[in-house]
Amino acid sequence: xxxxxxxxxxxxARHLHLSQKxxxxxFGLNYQLTPIKNLSQPGQFACEEAVEIQNLQSxxxxxxxxxxxxKAPDHNQVRILGPVRKRTQIELSWSDFIxxxxxxxxxxxxxxxxxxxxxxxxxPAGEVKLTKAVIIPQRHIHCSLEKAREFGLRHGQTAAVKVxxxxxxxxxxxxxxxSSAVRRRGGNYNSMSCRHGMAKLKTFIHQQxxxxxxxxxxxxxxxxxxxxxxxxxxxxxNAAGICGMGAGEVVL
Numbered sequence: 001x002x003x004x005x006x007x008x009x010x011x012x013a014r015h016l017h018l019s020q021k022x023x024x025x026x027f028g029l030n031y032q033l034t035p036i037k038n039l040s041q042p043g044q045f046a047c048e049e050a051v052e053i054q055n056l057q058s059x060x061x062x063x064x065x066x067x068x069x070x071k072a073p074d075h076n077q078v079r080i081l082g083p084v085r086k087r088t089q090i091e092l093s094w095s096d097f098i099x100x101x102x103x104x105x106x107x108x109x110x111x112x113x114x115x116x117x118x119x120x121x122x123x124p125a126g127e128v129k130l131t132k133a134v135i136i137p138q139r140h141i142h143c144s145l146e147k148a149r150e151f152g153l154r155h156g157q158t159a160a161v162k163v164x165x166x167x168x169x170x171x172x173x174x175x176x177x178x179s180s181a182v183r184r185r186g187g188n189y190n191s192m193s194c195r196h197g198m199a200k201l202k203t204f205i206h207q208q209x210x211x212x213x214x215x216x217x218x219x220x221x222x223x224x225x226x227x228x229x230x231x232x233x234x235x236x237x238n239a240a241g242i243c244g245m246g247a248g249e250v251v252l
Contacts, residue, residue, distance in 0.1 A: 009246035026123025142226035148150035
């Protein structure tokens with residue numbers, strides 16, 4: 001019987017979600033986001049629009065004194081992801097928090113009470129000051145209801161994920177791995193032998209992780225609209241040596 005639950009691992013770089021109210025403050029009345037790329041989760045997309053991020057100390061300072069994530073003076077732009085949400089939220093890495101001079105706050109997306117603040121969003125038409133809603137997103141798994149039933153997962157539980165590949169050949173892993181190398185509880189492994197399933201998995205994984213690592217305290221989030229995938233930030237990806245899309249084994 002096969003005992004592995006394999007999941008693709010995607011890197012989530014710094015980004016923000018906007019409410020319609022804040023979108024209009026930043027870009028103008030009745031403004032609509034411009035999609036440029038669909039994301040892995042159904043209905044989610046990257047936008048053409050990006051905004052400037054400043055902290056309370058650098059807001060309004062001379063151009064050579066304002067905040068930047070890197071050495072370039074204009075490297076403080078953060079991409080907007082759509083569609084609009086009920087509440088604005090900025091998702092950064094631990095390193096980004098340090099650069100901004102903020103106390104790092106790890107929280108689940110949407111956990112407004114646990115979030116931090118101290119960031120100014122600057123758009124072409126105005127600014128929005130956030131006293132909350134700035135987070136380092138807790139590493140998490142997106143799971144559909146179907147996958148939850150298949151693997152016996154519960155919304156809100158935590159798991160560990162062992163990185164088994166730092167780089168995959170292409171995004172087909174996301175769509176095909178789950179039906180080939182998954183845990184089956186009881187009965188026979190009817191759809192594919194464990195050996196066959198793992199052989200097929202290896203056709204999509206061609207680089208073993210350079211830095212062996214297991215992520216703990218991975219939150220499981222279940223929604224019928226979710227696609228099976230784990231999300232980590234850029235700091236976590238660098239620690240694991242993941243380039244592009246990786247793959248992991250879920251350990252319950």
